[in-house]
Amino acid sequence: MSARGTVLALLAAWAAVPALAEGPCGATYRVQAGDTLESVAARHFGAGADWAPLYYANLAALPPTDGAAEIAAGTELYIPCPPGAAPASPKVLEPGEADITLVVADGHGPLADRTWPGGGMGTALLVSALAVAPDPLSHRMRWAEAGAGALDGAGDIRFPVIAPDCSAEGAREICDAWHFSDPVFELPMMLFAATGGALAQVGAEEIDGRRICRPEGAPVDDLDRAGRRWISEGRITLLRAPSAEACLEMVVEGAADAAGLDLYLGAARIAAMGLQGRVAPLEPPLSRETLRAAVPRGNWRGTTLIWRLNAGLERLRASGQRDDIVAQHMRRLAERLR
Structure with missing residues (x-):
């Protein structure tokens, strides 16, 4: 679709x-x-x-x-x-009873959120992949505080992560420190603007002079990369807010022209806040970012963990189980939207 x-x-x-x-x-x-x-x-x-x-x-x-x-x-x-x-x-499972610790950054529903079934669609995909991986390891789940980055804190596998472009300036330090898994899920990144507002009339590509809100801690690579230097060239004003909800509130109040969020997070928050008909995503998407898991390169079995996880993800795809999980969670998300 x-x-x-x-x-x-x-x-x-x-x-x-x-x-x-x-x-x-x-x-x-x-x-x-x-x-x-x-x-x-x-x-x-x-x-x-x-x-x-x-x-x-x-x-x-x-x-x-x-x-x-x-x-x-x-x-x-x-x-x-x-x-x-x-x-x-x-x-x-207590720390000593589990083979590994899976750290999931909370507050990214419906993809990674402790209040969603299975901890969210992305979490369900990751846990299911670990369950069918070769020589599966037992794991305990640790939820990182909402708003925290998945690369913060201790743990064997961190999720969710949008891996940087390792060829980009400034990304080498991150890429040297982490193994990144194969893709778990693709995220369309969207601008959510007030329905009937100025930006909604001209579309996502008429960006000069706009105020774009992005939650604190969320990456901004899609706003400032090769071919799109919106921040470094001063084409937009980047605003930060504590959460996706706060960004959407700024849009409604007119303090921001748009909130830059992934499609699923934005849609879920709009439904939860009762903003249907007041805020909507603009076409086309800003970008399509790939959601992955990350393992520290300093982990003594990091290479093996990534290999097992990737093998599990492939088994999910080959068996059709991945499509079943995605369909189930998309149905649940659709039930919450209007």
Whole structure:
């Protein structure tokens, strides 16, 4: 689907937020004769169509299947929790019990956010890739504070990261310090402007003199790179705000002409803030950035970790599981938008 088609599909869709779990979550369920993923999901999540998170939480216990296929009686399934539900008996690995620590920067919903199912689509893809990787390692999840960069703090694998252009001036230090994974997901970067405002009338390419807000800590490479020196040549005024919400508020108040956000983050925040019809993305996208995971080069097994992760990502793609995960999360995002 084109970027324009994606935008229109996301903004046009609307449904109620999925119901919270009706049965205990964060616990183990023993499959009974005749059970399917859909029936178990209906019992615990309130909707049989929400079986995908259940499947990806139990990859090691299940063969490739669909939601309607019967599961072998006696199989033990871990029941993940939807947002807002308290686990009955959470399984938390302590630092000494896990092989590696996965650090995820919070607040990037729907891609990486502890309040989204599976920790967000990007997190679900990464965790699923680790689960099917050769010689998989156990891991504990550590959420970095919302707004923090994924390259901040200790951990074996950091996510999400937009890898810099290693040929660009100033990027060598970062590239020398980190291994970057194969692509996990592609992000269309958009300008979100007031509907009916001046910038909405002329489009994203009429940029001279505009005030563009970007959340603190978010990279600005797409605003100042070869062929687009908007910042260094003084073509725009770069504004910083504490969060994506703050940038969107500045747009509504007229303090900024646009907020520079990725398509999915911007769409989710617009829905959460009730700004549908007041703020919208402009075509064409500023750029398409590739979301990756990163491993410190100083990690004694960094090369092996990246190899395993990349192999897991390839297995997800080859099996079709990646498309299933993306479709499930896109459906959930569309339900929150209008």
